[in-house]
Amino acid sequence: MIEINNISKWYGQFQVLADCSTRIAKGEVVVVCGPSGSGKSTLIKCVNGLESFEQGDVIVDGTSVGSPTTTLSKLRSRVGMVFQHFELFPHMSITENLTIGQIKVLGRSKDEAIQRGLKLLDRVGLRSQADKFPGQLSGGQQQRVAIARALAMDPICMLFDEPTSALDPEMINEVLDVMVELANEGMTMMVVTHEMGFARKVAHRVIFMDHGRIVEDATKDDFFGTPRSERAQLFLSKILSH
Amino acid sequence: MNYHWNWGIFLEQVKGGDETYLNWLFTGLGWTLAVALSAWLIALAIGIVIGTLRTAPSKGLAWFATTWVELFRNIPLLVQMFLWFFVVPELLPREWSLWVKQDLPAKEFITATLCLGLFTSARVAEQVRAGIQSLSRGQTMAGLAVGFTLAQTYRYVILPMAFRIIIPPLTSEFMNIFKNSSVAFAIGVMELTFQARQMQEDSEQGIETYLAVTVLYFICAFIANRGMAFLEQRTRVPGFIASAK
Amino acid sequence: MSFFTELDVSVIAPSLPFLWTGLKFTVTLTLIAMSGGIILGTLLALARLSPFSPLAMAASWYVNLMRSIPLLMVILWFFLIIPLITGYPMGAETSAIITFTAFEAAYYSEIMRAGIQSVPRGQVFAGQAIGMTYAQTMGHIVLPQAFRNMLPVLLTQTIILFQDTSLVYAIGAKDLLKAAEIAGKNYNRPVEMYIFAALIYFVICFSLSRLVKHLQSRIAIIR
Numbered sequence: 001m002i003e004i005n006n007i008s009k010w011y012g013q014f015q016v017l018a019d020c021s022t023r024i025a026k027g028e029v030v031v032v033c034g035p036s037g038s039g040k041s042t043l044i045k046c047v048n049g050l051e052s053f054e055q056g057d058v059i060v061d062g063t064s065v066g067s068p069t070t071t072l073s074k075l076r077s078r079v080g081m082v083f084q085h086f087e088l089f090p091h092m093s094i095t096e097n098l099t100i101g102q103i104k105v106l107g108r109s110k111d112e113a114i115q116r117g118l119k120l121l122d123r124v125g126l127r128s129q130a131d132k133f134p135g136q137l138s139g140g141q142q143q144r145v146a147i148a149r150a151l152a153m154d155p156i157c158m159l160f161d162e163p164t165s166a167l168d169p170e171m172i173n174e175v176l177d178v179m180v181e182l183a184n185e186g187m188t189m190m191v192v193t194h195e196m197g198f199a200r201k202v203a204h205r206v207i208f209m210d211h212g213r214i215v216e217d218a219t220k221d222d223f224f225g226t227p228r229s230e231r232a233q234l235f236l237s238k239i240l241s242h
Numbered sequence: 243m244n245y246h247w248n249w250g251i252f253l254e255q256v257k258g259g260d261e262t263y264l265n266w267l268f269t270g271l272g273w274t275l276a277v278a279l280s281a282w283l284i285a286l287a288i289g290i291v292i293g294t295l296r297t298a299p300s301k302g303l304a305w306f307a308t309t310w311v312e313l314f315r316n317i318p319l320l321v322q323m324f325l326w327f328f329v330v331p332e333l334l335p336r337e338w339s340l341w342v343k344q345d346l347p348a349k350e351f352i353t354a355t356l357c358l359g360l361f362t363s364a365r366v367a368e369q370v371r372a373g374i375q376s377l378s379r380g381q382t383m384a385g386l387a388v389g390f391t392l393a394q395t396y397r398y399v400i401l402p403m404a405f406r407i408i409i410p411p412l413t414s415e416f417m418n419i420f421k422n423s424s425v426a427f428a429i430g431v432m433e434l435t436f437q438a439r440q441m442q443e444d445s446e447q448g449i450e451t452y453l454a455v456t457v458l459y460f461i462c463a464f465i466a467n468r469g470m471a472f473l474e475q476r477t478r479v480p481g482f483i484a485s486a487k
Numbered sequence: 488m489s490f491f492t493e494l495d496v497s498v499i500a501p502s503l504p505f506l507w508t509g510l511k512f513t514v515t516l517t518l519i520a521m522s523g524g525i526i527l528g529t530l531l532a533l534a535r536l537s538p539f540s541p542l543a544m545a546a547s548w549y550v551n552l553m554r555s556i557p558l559l560m561v562i563l564w565f566f567l568i569i570p571l572i573t574g575y576p577m578g579a580e581t582s583a584i585i586t587f588t589a590f591e592a593a594y595y596s597e598i599m600r601a602g603i604q605s606v607p608r609g610q611v612f613a614g615q616a617i618g619m620t621y622a623q624t625m626g627h628i629v630l631p632q633a634f635r636n637m638l639p640v641l642l643t644q645t646i647i648l649f650q651d652t653s654l655v656y657a658i659g660a661k662d663l664l665k666a667a668e669i670a671g672k673n674y675n676r677p678v679e680m681y682i683f684a685a686l687i688y689f690v691i692c693f694s695l696s697r698l699v700k701h702l703q704s705r706i707a708i709i710r
Contacts, residue, residue, distance in 0.1 A: 050383050075391025087384035091402045091479045100398060101388035153388060167256020245571055293598055310511060316692035317685050318650035324681045332493075421557035429657060435559050439657070448567045456556055456564075463555050 001026045001157055001188050006056035007046055009039075017053065018212040024157070029189045031199040035235065040192045041084075043209070044159050046188065048072075050060065061156055077105045077235050080150030084162040086142040088134035094121070094145055095130045097225035098152045106153065115151075120148040124178050140171025143223075147178055148167045157188035164195055196239060208232045246459050252454065263451075264442050270437030271458050276463070277433060278423045279352050282416060284359025289366025294396060307367065314364035317355075317386055320423050326357040327429040344399045354426035367409045373404035406477055413470035420462045432466040499683055502670035505522055509666025510687065512580065516662065517649045519582055524643065527588065528595030529630065543582070544597070553593030559657055561590050564627030566658045579660035583652075591648050598640050639703045646695050650688065663687065695699035 002024040009017040017039045024030050032040045047052035047058050049065045049072045058065040059110055063075055087096050098117030102108045108116075121127045124144040134142055143163060148156060160179070166173045176198050183189055183202035193199070199220065206223040208216040208231070216232045217221065227233045252264045295307035303373065303402040314322070327350075331342045378398060385395030427436035442448040510598035534546035555562065565586040570577045606629050614624035633643075653664045671677035 045383075048387060050386060073386070073389050073391045073394075076387055079387075081384075081387035083380055083384060083387075083431040085378070085380050086347050087378070087380040089384070089403075090481075091406065104394060104398065123287070125430070135479060137481075149388070158266040244574065312693060313689075316650075316689045316696065318653040318664070318688055320656060321681070321685050324664075324668075325532055327682055328677050373544055395621045417555075424557040424559040425654070427559070435657075436565075438560065438563065442563075442567070447610055449571075452560065453568065459556055459560065472687065480627055 001027075001061055002047060002190065003059040004043070004047070004056075005059070007043065007053050007058065008055035009042060009046070009051065009053040010152055015109070016212050017046070019056070020209075020212075022214060022217055023058075023189055024188060026188050027186045029183045029187075029191070029202050030205045030207060030208045031203040032192045032209060033196070033199070034215075037211075038209040039212040040209050044161050044190060044192050045106065047159055048076050048081060048216050050076075050081075070238065073105070074152060077101070077153055078156050080153060080155035080158040081142070082146050082150055082158065082160045082163050084166050084167070084208070086134070086139070086146045088149070090134050090143055093131055093133055094137075097134070098149050101149070103151050117148070117152055120151050121145070123151075124148050127172075138171060139167045140174045141188045143167065143171075143175045144178055144242060147175070147182075151182075157190070160183065160191040160193065162194070164190050164193065177196050194239065196224075196236075208235065212234075217224060246447075246448050249450055250280070250443050251450050252362075254445070257444055263445060265455055266437045266441055267434070267458065268393045269432055270434040270455070272375060272463075273351070273426075273431055273433040273436075274420065274423050274458075274462065277358060277426055277431060278420045280355045281358035281362060281423070282419050284344070284355065285419065286367050288360065288363035290370055291403075292363060292367035294374065294401065296367065297374045311349060311367050315368075316363050319361050319379025319382065319422055320428060322359050323425055323429055326353045344479055348456035350430045353429060354423075354431045358419065358426070362415060362422070365415055365418075366412065368464070369415065370404060371409045372411075373408035374400055376407060379402055403479075408472075409470060409474045409477070413467060413474075416470055417463050420459065420466055422458065455471045456478065494679055494682075496679065498546055498674040498676045498679055502674070502680065503560035504665060504668055505642075506666050506684070506687075509661055509663040511651070511658070512563045513664075515653050516580075516583055516587060516652050516655070517645065518593050519584055519650055523588035524591035525599070525684055527592035527687050528597075529599045531592060531596035532599040532603060533625065534560045535596070538600045542660075549595055552594040553590055555598075557588060558651055562654060562657055565589070578653065579658040582658060583655045583662075584662045587648065587652065591644070593631060594644055594647075594676040595641065598637050598644060601634060601640075605636050635706070638706065639699050642699045643696070643704070646692050648694075648698070650692060653688075679697070 002147055004020055004022050007017050007020045020039075020043055022030075030198055032044065034040050042051055046053050047060065047065070049058075049070075053066065055065070059077060060079060063070055065072070065075065086159075088094075089100070092100060095117055097121060099110065099113035100115035103110060117129060117220070118130060121130055122146075124147060126141060126148070128139060129141060129145070134145070137145065139182060140242065147158075147163075155175060163179070167175065171193070179189070179191070179198065180202050191198070203220045205212055205217065205219055208223070208229070210231050215229050216227060218228070222234065223232070227236055252267070253262055255262055256266065292307045298307075315484040317325075331339050331351075334337075334342060342349065349373065351452045373378050381399055381403070383396055386392070402410050418456070422434055424435035426433055427439065430436070434455050438451055443452045445451065520561070531546045531550060535550070537543055540608070564581045566577075566579065568581060569585065608627050610632065611624055614628045619627070628671045652662055655662050656664055656668075664684055667680040668677070671680035674680075
C-alpha cells in the first residue's frame with residue numbers, strides 16, 4: 001500500500017532524512033518511534049507530500065508522490081492524516097469540519113456528507129457535540145473529531161503524527177481506544193508515537209528512527225523482545241521503565 | 243484672550259450666499275462620508291488580495307505585492323494625492339487625458355477616493371499578511387491533508403480565520419481612513435476640513451467652526467468603531483480567543 | 488510612453504537649492520518633533536500608568552483626543568489658537584513645530600507605554616529590593632529597557648512623522664512639498680516637480696525602513 005524508497009531530505013546543509021526505506025502492506029499497522037529530532041514527523045509528512053524530499057520516492061497505492069504529474073490534492077484526499085495539535089478548523093462547527101472536505105473535495109451532497117459525518121461522530125462517541133465549535137471541546141474530544149474528519153474522506157490508509165503527545169494524560173486513552181478499534185477493523189495505519197502500550201497492543205511492525213535513519217524495522221515481537229541495534233535497546237530501556 | 247464669541251454663527255447665512263454655515267458643514271460631512279466609505283471598500287477589496295499574495299508561494303506574485311505595499315507606504319498621502327491629481331491624467335493616452343481633465347464628473351471625488359483607497363489598501367494588505375502568518379502552519383497542513391488545493395485551503399481555512407483575527411487592527415485602519423479623508427481638501431474635495439477652512443475664513447469664528455468640525459469627526463470615528471464592533475460580534479467564533487500563536 | 492519623452496527634467500537642477508531649503512525644514516521639523524515627542528510621550532506614558540488617577544485620566548484623555556482627530560485639524564487648531572492665547576502672531580513654521588511635537592507625543596506615548604509594560608515586573612521588584620526610589624527604578628532600570636525594546640517601533644513612528652510633515656501645506660509652511668509646488672508653478676512644470684518630490688520622500692522613507700528592519704534583526708540576536 002505504502003512504499004517508501006530511499007527517501008533523503010535536507011534543510012539547507014542539514015540532512016533530516018537519510019536513505020529511509022520501508023513498506024507498509026494493506027491492513028498493516030506500523031508504529032514509528034524514536035527520540036526527538038529523529039525525523040519521524042518529517043518522514044510521515046513525506047508520505048502525503050506535505051513535506052518535499054530531495055531524493056527517493058514514496059508510492060501510495062500505486063501513485064508516486066514525488067512525480068510532477070501527480071495531483072497531490074487528489075492523493076491527499078485518499079490518505080487520512082491526524083495531527084499532533086488536532087488542527088480542527090476553529091471557525092467551523094464540528095459537523096462543518098467533517099463535511100467541508102466531503103463536499104468541496106469529494107463532491108458529495110450536503111445531506112450525504114452530514115449523514116456520514118454524524119455516523120462517524122457516533123463512532124468516536126461525540127454525536128452530542130455536533131453543533132459545537134472546536135474551541136469548546138477538550139483536547140481529547142478535538143482529537144477524536146480530527147480522526148473522524150480524516151475518516152470522513154474514506155481514506156485507504158491513515159497517518160498519525162504523534163496524535164496523543166499534546167494531550168493531558170487522562171485524555172490519552174480515549175483517543176488510543178479509537179485508534180485500536182480502527183486497527184482491529186483492518187485500517188492500514190502508520191503511527192508516529194511514544195505510546196509503546198499501543199504499539200504492543202495493535203502494531204504489526206515497529207520502526208525505530210534515529211538521526212534521520214531507520215535504525216530498526218522489525219515485527220512487534222522481535223522489536224520488543226530482541227532489539228538488534230544498541231540504540232533501540234537504549235531507547236526501549238529508558239522508555240519502558242515508566 | 244481677545245476673541246469675540248458667536249455660537250449662533252452656524253445658523254447665520256454665508257456671506258454672499260443663501261446657505262447657512264450649518265449647510266456648509268453638513269455638505270462637508272456628506273463628502274467626508276462618501277470619500278471615506280468608498281475608499282474603504284476599495285482598500286478592503288484590493289488589500290485582501292495583495293495581503294494574500296504576499297504569502298503566496300509564487301516568488302513573482304509575492305514580489306509584486308511587496309512592491310505595491312512599499313510604494314504606497316513610503317510616499318506621504320498628500321504627495322500621492324497631488325500625484326493622482328496632476329500627474330496621473332498626463333500618463334493616460336491623449337483622449338482619455340483630456341476627458342479626465344475636462345469632462346470627468348466629480349473629478350476631485352474620484353481622484354481622492356482612488357488615491358485614499360489604494361493608499362489604505364497597502365496598510366490593509368499588511369494587516370491581512372500578519373493575520374495569515376499568525377495562524378499555525380498546522381492549519382495549512384490540515385487543509386491540504388484533507389485534499390484541498392492551496393487555493394481552497396486559503397478560501398476555506400486560512401482567510402476566514404485570518405480575517406477574524408485582524409478585526410481589531412482593521413478597526414484602527416477604518417477609523418484612520420476617516421481622518422485621512424481630510425487630506426482630500428488639497429485637491430478641492432469639499433469635505434469637512436475644506437469646509438472648516440472655508441467657514442473659518444468666511445465667518446471669522448474659528449473656534450466655533452473648528453469645534454463643530456472636530457465633533458463631527460468624533461462622530462464619524464464613533465460610528466466606524468461601533469460598526470466594526472458589531473461585525474466582530476457577528477463573526478465571533480465560539481470558544482476561540484483570537485491570539486497569535 | 489510619450490509621457491516620459493515629454494518630461495522636462497531640466498527644470499529640476501535649477502530648483503534644487505530651493506527644494507533643499509524645503510527639505511531642511513522638513514527634516515528639522517521631524518527631528519524636533521521626534522525628540523520632543525518622545526520625551527513628552529514618555530512622561531505621558533508614565534502619567535497613564537501612574538496610580539494617581541486624575542493624572543492617569545488626564546493623560547489618557549489627551550492621548551485619545553490627539554489620536555481621534557485628523558492631524559490636519561490639529562494643525563489648523565494650533566495655528567488658530569496659539570496666537571489668540573499669546574496675543575502675538577505666529578509663523579506657520581513655529582506653529583508646525585509646536586503642533587507636531589504635541590501631536591506625536593500622543594503616539595510616542597502609546598509606544599512607550601507598551602514598552603514600559605513589556606519590561607517584566609520582576610525588574611521593578613529587583614530595583615525596589617535594592618532600595619531604589621520610583622524615579623531611580625524608572626530611570627535606571629525600566630526606561631532604558633523599554634526604550635531598547637521599542638526602538639524599532641519608535642523609529643517606524645518617526646518615519647510616519649516624516650511623511651506627516653507634508654501636511655503643513657495647509658498652513659503654508661515652507662517644507663519640501665510646498666517648495667516643490669512653488670517650483671512647479673515657477674517653471675510651469677508641476678508634473679516633474681511632484682514626481683521628483685515623491686521620489687525624494689520614497690528614497691528617504693524606504694531606506695530608513697530598511698535600516699529599521701536591519702536594526703530589528705540585530706536587536707533580536709542580542710536578546
